[in-house]
Amino acid sequence: MGCSCHDNDPLIPKVAVIKEMREDTHDVITFKIIDKDGNRPFDFLPGQCAMLSIPMIGEAIFSITSSPTEKEYIECSIKRCGKVTDYLHELEVGDEIGVRGPYGNNFPVEKIKQTDLLFIAGGIGLAPLRSVINYAMDNRSDYGLIDIVYGARTPNDLVHPKDIFEIWPKKLNTRVHLTVDIEHPDWSGAVGYVPTFVEALAFDINKTVLICGPPIMIKYTLQVLEEIGFKKEQIYTTLELKMKCGIGKCGRCNIGDKYVCKDGPVFRCDEITELPNEY
Ligand code: FES
Structure with missing residues (x-):
């Protein structure tokens, strides 16, 4: 008998499909991603991230570049910079990957209204x-x-x-x-x-x-x-480029007393005492 307890487990990737790949620059491709049923994989707010995974290769976290007002897909703009991103760049439209999310907090789109x-x-x-x-x-x-x-x-x-x-x-x-x-x-x-x-x-x-x-x-x-x-x-x-595991496990995202994945990645600048020197 199948176990439905995995359906909402944020650690289990969903199968997703690459709907479109747009080459923005020589090393950046924007991927349009949908789930197996042809829908947007999950709801999110501006500033939140998605974890993309490729079986036997690895996974990496990326900010979502599309707006939540775009209801049919999520988009991630991915710069070629290592094993997972190299592999993603070699994929083709229709290929399957894993996706989970959303991760992290969001830009305060309500609070900044009328500014x-x-x-x-x-x-x-x-x-x-x-x-x-x-x-x-x-x-x-x-x-x-x-x-x-x-x-x-x-x-x-x-x-x-x-x-x-x-x-x-x-x-x-x-x-x-x-x-x-x-x-x-x-x-x-x-x-x-x-x-x-x-x-x-x-x-x-x-x-x-x-x-x-x-x-x-x-x-x-x-x-x-x-x-x-x-x-x-x-x-x-x-500071989402600082995130690695995205779920508070790897300890590689701390900035001063904050963990980017747990406290961010979006910060108001008076909330952080230091900025990263590199990502
Ligand atoms: S990204 Fe791994 S602990 Fe924050």
Whole structure:
């Protein structure tokens, strides 16, 4: 007789199917994932994560980049950076993987309603923020002006190109500010690192800030924001790239006195006493 007690066990992966793979950059693919019945594998909120597993290979935790308002699937943007991600990149549409979740806490989308939103992302750090950006756009009257600052090393490293170049700039009360680290023949936009770019954009300080990217980018951008007059209480970040097991077992995600997987991955910046030096 089958045991139904496993049905809701968060440790048992569900079988999922890759519905679509979109190559965003040379090393980032966005996977659209559904369950065996063709439905979204689970409900979640912006900022939460999914654990993807491949039998005999391993598992890894990824932020969900689609918005919960997209009810038919979850999407994860995955950068090739090791055994599991290499393997995932070699899969094809229709292949099966394991999925479980959601993991971690979420961006406080209720609490920040009616504020202007300033998103600041570097590289693959746009992935978790995209979930909140699209959530806010799908609930547009709940949020004020939206500014999205996004930078990557080169134009070819900017993920979600369709969103940043085509979809978001056309949205109501939304501004997209892009920069790349170094000059490139195909780029006529801003050049420079994200913290310097944020400083030059001279935002007014009555905004909620949501930031994600490499630790060095976060560190210097926070310094700039504080110099401009933003308070740590206005700034949220996600440190999901620090998570490994995702369930408080491996002890590899602590930052000061916090465990990213149990206390985060989303933190208000006044809640953390230190930031990671690396992921
Ligand atoms: S990710 Fe393993 S203990 Fe937090």
